Ligand SMILES: [Fe+2]
């Protein structure tokens with residue numbers, strides 16, 4: 293699960309979607325770093341149960357949760373920016389969207405190779421080397437992508453979006469994860485004032 297659903301927990305919630313998106317970045321970095329460490333260490337040889345569990349968790353994240361994060365940006369945040377943002381911020385959003393399309397095929401390749409490794413127990417050395425190269429390419433891509441989203445896109449969005457925009461974005465993020473926004477917010481309010 294990429295987002296904690298219990299509003300009593302300390303992570304940003306659907307009522308602060310920009311902070312929530314930034315928190316997702318920390319998970320992208322952690323899962324990618326784990327995959328790179330493990331792939332570099334084993335080179336396609338059989339993993340321990342513990343490391344194959346970490347690989348499986350990373351594969352699960354990049355197969356299901358990470359694509360939702362891209363949808364959150366492209367289908368919820370960027371359309372609101374189209375209404376409110378200045379030309380510079382819109383140009384940045386267009387650049388970031390193009391980088392998503394660069395990342396997509398790398399994720400597809402990395403997910404396929406990781407799945408094959410987990411299914412077979414081992415991966416031929418040349419395929420493991422290709423997997424490592426794809427993961428490192430993703431790491432390099434995300435280093436600047438995430439830095440620009442955290443330092444430029446989200447602060448720019450916070451400055452130009454209205455409260456109602458942020459609520460709509462938060463509702464869409466919740467719906468994308470099968471969470472009832474109103475129930476989530478009511479639970480949060482009850483927990484804040486028991
Ligand atoms: Fe992005």
Ligand SMILES: [Fe+2]
Nearest residue numbers: 317361365441
């Ligand atoms: Fe992002």
